[in-house]
Amino acid sequence: MIATLRGLLACGLLALCLTTAAFAQTDVEETAEQWDSVAVKAEQSVEEADTPTSELDSLRGRIVNYRSEFEAARTLNAERIAALRDQLAALGTAPEGENAEPEAPEVAKTRADINQQLNTLLAPVQIAEREFLRADGLVREIDKIIRERQTERLLRTTPSPLNPAYWGPALVEMQDAFAAFWQESAEQDTDSALNTLENNLPTVFFAGIAGLLLLFRGRVWAMKIAHTLRVHQARGMGIWRFVVSLLRILFPLVGLYLLTIAARQSGFLGTRATQVVELLPLIGLLIFGFRWVSERVFAREEDEALLPLSAQQRKSARLYVNAITFVMILSIVALTVLEIGDPSLATRAVVQFPLAVLTSLALFQIGRILRSYREPEEDTPDADGMTKASSHARVVRSAGLGAIAVSVVAPLLYAFGYQDLSDAILRPYVTTLAVLGLVMALQRFSADVYGAITGQGVAAREALMPLFFGLILLLLAMPVLALVWGARVADLTELWAAFSRGFTIGESQISPSNLLAFAVIFAIGYLLTRLLQGALRSNVLPKTKIDIGGQNALLSGLGYVGIFLAALAAITGAGIDLSSLAIVAGALSVGIGFGLQNIVSNFVSGIILLIERPISEGDWIEVGGKSGYVRDISVRSTRIETFDRTDVIVPNADLVSGTVTNFTRGNTVGRVIISVGVAYGTDTRRVEAILREIAEDQPLVLANPAPNVLLVRFGADALEFEIRAFLRDVNWMMSVKSDINHAIVERFAAENIEVPFPQRDVWLRTRAGEKTSKQDGEDS
Known part of the structure; x- marks a missing residue:
C-alpha cells in the first residue's frame, strides 16, 4: 500500500x-x-x-x-x-559494453x-x-x-564658409527663413486665436503672471533669503549659500517654463513660432545653468571660489562664460529658424562659422586663465628647491591646455569644410567644462554638509570623505560626458546590459548582483564578528581567569575564524561555484608555493603562536639580539617594542623556528645578578654579610628563595662577588640593580671597604745606541 x-x-x-x-x-x-x-x-x-x-x-x-x-x-x-x-x-554512469552487468530495473x-x-x-x-x-x-x-x-x-566635407560665393545665397536663405517665420505669425487666424485664448484664459493669466514674477523677481527673493540667513547666522552657511545660489537660477527657470506654457496656450503662435518658443526652457537652462556654474567655480568671494584665482581672473572668466552662453543661444535660435526652410550645407556653414569663431575666442581666454592656475603650496619649494603641483592643479592646467587646443583646431576644421567634426569637439568640450564645474560645486556642497553633520565646519573640505563623494559624483557624470561626446543612449544601455550579465569563470556566471550579494553577506559576517569580539573583550573575558595574552589570542583566533566563515557564507550565498576554479587554482598553486612560501610560512607560524602561545602580548622577550615587549601578534609578523620605544617587526617564522628568550612567560618572577669587586685584603665574610643585608632590604627581592652572595673569582684587580636574587617582577630589574648599586656605594664608604680600579705597570726595554731624546722619553 x-x-x-x-x-x-x-x-x-x-x-x-x-x-x-x-x-x-x-x-x-x-x-x-x-x-x-x-x-x-x-x-x-x-x-x-x-x-x-x-x-x-x-x-x-x-x-x-x-x-x-x-x-x-x-x-x-x-x-x-x-x-x-x-x-x-x-x-x-549506465553500464556499457556486452560483458557489463545490467543495472537494476528500478535504477534504469x-x-x-x-x-x-x-x-x-x-x-x-x-x-x-x-x-x-x-x-x-x-x-x-x-x-x-x-x-x-x-x-x-x-x-565628410562641407562647403568652406570662407568662400565668398556662398555668402550671398546664405543671406538670402536667412532672410527667407525669418520672413516665413513672421509671415506665418501674421497669417494666424485672429478669431480662432481669441477663441483659444478665451478657453485657456485662467491658465494663460496665472501662468503668465507667475512666470513674470519668478523671472524678474526670483533672483531678488533668493538674495533676500540669503540676507535673512546671514543676519540670523544660520549654521552651515556654506550649505545655505549653495541652496540660495540654486534658487537664484531655479526661480527664473521655472518662470520661463511657465511663460512657455502661457504662450503655447494663448493660441496666437503658429507652428514655427511654437518651435522657437519651446526653446525658452532650454535657453533658460543654458543661461542660468552656465552662469550658476561660473559663479560657483569663479565666485566673487575668494573663500567661496572653487578655483582660487585672482579677483580679476575670476571676473574675466565669468565674462567669457557669459559670452559663450550668449553665442550658443544665438546658434540654437539661428539653426532652429533655418531648419524650417531646409537650408543647404553651405548656408549652415556660413551662418555657424562666425559663432564658432566667437565661441573659440572666449574658450581660448578661459584656457589661458586655467593654464595660469597655481595653488598656494606650489609657491613654497621643498628642501631640494623644487615645487610640486597637486593632481588637482595638474588637471586644471590640463583642462586649460585642452581648451586652448580645441579653440585653435575647431575654427580651422570649420574653415577647411569639416563642420561636423568641428562641432563634435567644440561644443562637447565647452559642455564638458561645465559638467566638471558642476561636479566641483556638488563636491563642495557635500563637503559642507559633511562638515555641518560632523561639526568640523570648513575644515571638512580637506577631509577624506568629501574626496570620496567627489569620486562618486565623477563616476555618475561619466554617462553624461559620454552622451555629450556623441555616445548614444543605446550604447550606454548596451554597456549596462553587458555589465549586468557579468562575466564567466569556468562554468560560473558572475554578475553584479552576485558581487553585491557577496559584499553584503561578507560585510554582515564581518560586522557580527567584530561585534562578538567587542562583547567578549569588554564583558566576558575580563570576568574570566584567562591572562591578557590568552584573551588576545582567543580574540585573534575568533577574528580569523569569523572572517573565514563570513567569506564562505558570502561565496555560498552569492551562488559562486568555486569548483570550476579548481583547474585554475591548481595551475597557480605551484607559482604560489614558490613565490609566496615565506608569506605562507609566516601565516602558519602566526597560527601556531596563537594556539601554542609560547609568547603573548605584553611578554618581555629577546630574539635575534633585540629585547622588548610584545605589542601585537598579527598573521604575518609580530611587533616588539624595545626599551628605546622603537618597534621591531619580527617575522613569525623566526619566532617559531628560532631561539626566543621569554622573561615573563607564565609569571614575572626573575633573577637579577649584580657583580661587585673589593680590594685584596678585605674581609670576605664581612663583605658577604653586607651584600646580603643590602639585597634583603630591597622590597622587590623575594625572601624565598633568599638572595645569595657568592665569591665567584679572584680577579686580576679585585675579589669579585655576585649578588643573585629573585625579584617579584623582573620588569623592574634595571631599577633594582640601580638601587642595590647605590646602596653598595654608601655601605662600602661607611665601612671603609675599597672598590679597586684596574692598575698596570708598563716596562719599556731599549737597545743600546738609541738617541738620547728617546731615552729621555723612556725615562719620563
Whole structure:
C-alpha cells in the first residue's frame, strides 16, 4: 500500500513538472515565432546599405526587448535542472559494453524518468539560448553600422564658409527663413486665436503672471533669503549659500517654463513660432545653468571660489562664460529658424562659422586663465628647491591646455569644410567644462554638509570623505560626458546590459548582483564578528581567569575564524561555484608555493603562536639580539617594542623556528645578578654579610628563595662577588640593580671597604745606541 502511494506521488510530481515545463516551452516557442519575423526583417535591413538610421534604431529597440525576454528564459527552471543533474550524477554512469552487468530495473527506470524530465526542461532553455545569441548578434551588427555612419558623417566635407560665393545665397536663405517665420505669425487666424485664448484664459493669466514674477523677481527673493540667513547666522552657511545660489537660477527657470506654457496656450503662435518658443526652457537652462556654474567655480568671494584665482581672473572668466552662453543661444535660435526652410550645407556653414569663431575666442581666454592656475603650496619649494603641483592643479592646467587646443583646431576644421567634426569637439568640450564645474560645486556642497553633520565646519573640505563623494559624483557624470561626446543612449544601455550579465569563470556566471550579494553577506559576517569580539573583550573575558595574552589570542583566533566563515557564507550565498576554479587554482598553486612560501610560512607560524602561545602580548622577550615587549601578534609578523620605544617587526617564522628568550612567560618572577669587586685584603665574610643585608632590604627581592652572595673569582684587580636574587617582577630589574648599586656605594664608604680600579705597570726595554731624546722619553 505504501509503495503504491509512493508511486502515485512520484507520478503526480512528474506530471506536474512536465506540465510546468510544457507551459514554459509553449511560451518560449510562441515568443520565438513572433521574434523570427522581426529577426528576418532586421537581417534584411542590415544587408541593405541604404536603410535609414532611424529605421535601424527602431528595429534595434524591438530586438533588445526580445533579447531581454530570451535572456530571462535562459535561466528557466535552473534550480530544477541542477537538481536533476545531481540525481543523475548520484546514479552514476549506465553500464556499457556486452560483458557489463545490467543495472537494476528500478535504477534504469529512475534514470529514464530523470532524463525525460531533464530533456523537457532543457528544451525551452536551449531555444532561448539560441535566439538570445541571434538577437545579440543582430544588435552588435546594427551598432557597428550606426557607428560607421557616425564616423563617415564626422569626416565628410562641407562647403568652406570662407568662400565668398556662398555668402550671398546664405543671406538670402536667412532672410527667407525669418520672413516665413513672421509671415506665418501674421497669417494666424485672429478669431480662432481669441477663441483659444478665451478657453485657456485662467491658465494663460496665472501662468503668465507667475512666470513674470519668478523671472524678474526670483533672483531678488533668493538674495533676500540669503540676507535673512546671514543676519540670523544660520549654521552651515556654506550649505545655505549653495541652496540660495540654486534658487537664484531655479526661480527664473521655472518662470520661463511657465511663460512657455502661457504662450503655447494663448493660441496666437503658429507652428514655427511654437518651435522657437519651446526653446525658452532650454535657453533658460543654458543661461542660468552656465552662469550658476561660473559663479560657483569663479565666485566673487575668494573663500567661496572653487578655483582660487585672482579677483580679476575670476571676473574675466565669468565674462567669457557669459559670452559663450550668449553665442550658443544665438546658434540654437539661428539653426532652429533655418531648419524650417531646409537650408543647404553651405548656408549652415556660413551662418555657424562666425559663432564658432566667437565661441573659440572666449574658450581660448578661459584656457589661458586655467593654464595660469597655481595653488598656494606650489609657491613654497621643498628642501631640494623644487615645487610640486597637486593632481588637482595638474588637471586644471590640463583642462586649460585642452581648451586652448580645441579653440585653435575647431575654427580651422570649420574653415577647411569639416563642420561636423568641428562641432563634435567644440561644443562637447565647452559642455564638458561645465559638467566638471558642476561636479566641483556638488563636491563642495557635500563637503559642507559633511562638515555641518560632523561639526568640523570648513575644515571638512580637506577631509577624506568629501574626496570620496567627489569620486562618486565623477563616476555618475561619466554617462553624461559620454552622451555629450556623441555616445548614444543605446550604447550606454548596451554597456549596462553587458555589465549586468557579468562575466564567466569556468562554468560560473558572475554578475553584479552576485558581487553585491557577496559584499553584503561578507560585510554582515564581518560586522557580527567584530561585534562578538567587542562583547567578549569588554564583558566576558575580563570576568574570566584567562591572562591578557590568552584573551588576545582567543580574540585573534575568533577574528580569523569569523572572517573565514563570513567569506564562505558570502561565496555560498552569492551562488559562486568555486569548483570550476579548481583547474585554475591548481595551475597557480605551484607559482604560489614558490613565490609566496615565506608569506605562507609566516601565516602558519602566526597560527601556531596563537594556539601554542609560547609568547603573548605584553611578554618581555629577546630574539635575534633585540629585547622588548610584545605589542601585537598579527598573521604575518609580530611587533616588539624595545626599551628605546622603537618597534621591531619580527617575522613569525623566526619566532617559531628560532631561539626566543621569554622573561615573563607564565609569571614575572626573575633573577637579577649584580657583580661587585673589593680590594685584596678585605674581609670576605664581612663583605658577604653586607651584600646580603643590602639585597634583603630591597622590597622587590623575594625572601624565598633568599638572595645569595657568592665569591665567584679572584680577579686580576679585585675579589669579585655576585649578588643573585629573585625579584617579584623582573620588569623592574634595571631599577633594582640601580638601587642595590647605590646602596653598595654608601655601605662600602661607611665601612671603609675599597672598590679597586684596574692598575698596570708598563716596562719599556731599549737597545743600546738609541738617541738620547728617546731615552729621555723612556725615562719620563
